Amino acid sequence: LLIRGAGLYYARDSFFYNTTLDRYERGVQQLSGRLWVRALPIEGLRIDAGIEGTKEDLPGQALTPASMGKKRITTSNVLGYNDRERTRYVADVLLERLEWFDVQSLTGFIQSKGTVFQDFDNNPATDSETLQTLPAKQLTQEIRVLSKQEESPLTWLFGFNYFYDRASGGQDNVIDLGGGAILEQVVGIDGGIDTYAAFFEATYEFLDSLELTASLRYSHERKFADISSVADIGGAPFAPQTYGYVETDTYEKFNPGGSIAYHFTQDLMAYFRATTSYKSGGFNVRPVPDPS
Secondary structure (H helix, E strand, O other), X not given: OEEEEEEEEEEEOOOOEEXXXXXXXXXXXXXXXXXXXXXOOOOOEEEEEEEEEEEEEEEOOOOOOEEEOOEEEEOOOOEEEEEEEEEEEEEEEEEOXXXXXXXXXXXXXXXXXXXXXXXXXXXXXXXXXXXXXXXXXXXXXXXXXXEOOOOOOEEEEEEEEEEEEEEEEEEEEEEEEEOOEEEEEEEEEEEEEEEEEEEEEEEEEXXXXXXXXXXXXXXXXXXXXXXXXXXXXXXXXXXXXXXXXXXXXXEEEEEEEEEEEEEOOOOOEEEEEEEOOOOOOXXXXXXXXXXX
16 A cells, blocks of 8 residues: 655735735635555555645736836736635556456546636725636546557557536626616526547557557547526616527547557667547537527
8 A cells, every 4th residue: 555645835925016906916825735545455456546636716817917117016906816626536446357358447537616706896885796606527437448468469458438527607797887777697607518439449569570550439529508698787777688598519520540660679669650530619608689
């Protein structure tokens, strides 16, 4: 059993001096840690697992410096914060006890959350602020079946992969328009990806110096996006405005590949590889008027 751990705390003051508010902007703080474990419970079974987390406390906006000698300044009157948290779990399990092949499982999971608050006029007494939240999750699971690393000239592997991605959150906006009119807007965001894939690769060695490799991957991907917006202006003769956007699409692709490699010596090798890949499309999730 082997255990390793590490941690980090980082803090600094802001580089920017706000001439409008006569103060330095919000600084940066970061706290992160990592724990990794390797276990060999029985012969032919290896388990690696780890967890790491990060928490960041950042300024509420991206600051653009103005040049004034060596001092970086900003004149914004927006106050707020930007908090981000992320936790990642990983596991790698390798089983080498079977006679004809080995089996490997690779698992990863990430959970994150971001919160952004901005007070546009630096005045808690008036309603001009926005709050954004965006939690997200990702999961990937891959199973591999591998040939034994023996003296055979043929080595191969095949496997399956699943990828899951979800993000859902929203944004609440309250803006004082003056004259007793207040704009209130609630935006909802939801989207995700589901990907299923199968892959195969084989390599054959000729005369201990020449290797030929062929590979094939099939991917099936589904994406969806859902955004909605409801806006109302209190104290003004306007009816609430509702907008929405919902879209789903799927993508499928076969991706072949191959390579040839030649070993001149034990320390010198040259190869040529040709392969294909693809990137699926996406959506411009802009709200449009609800036809109903």
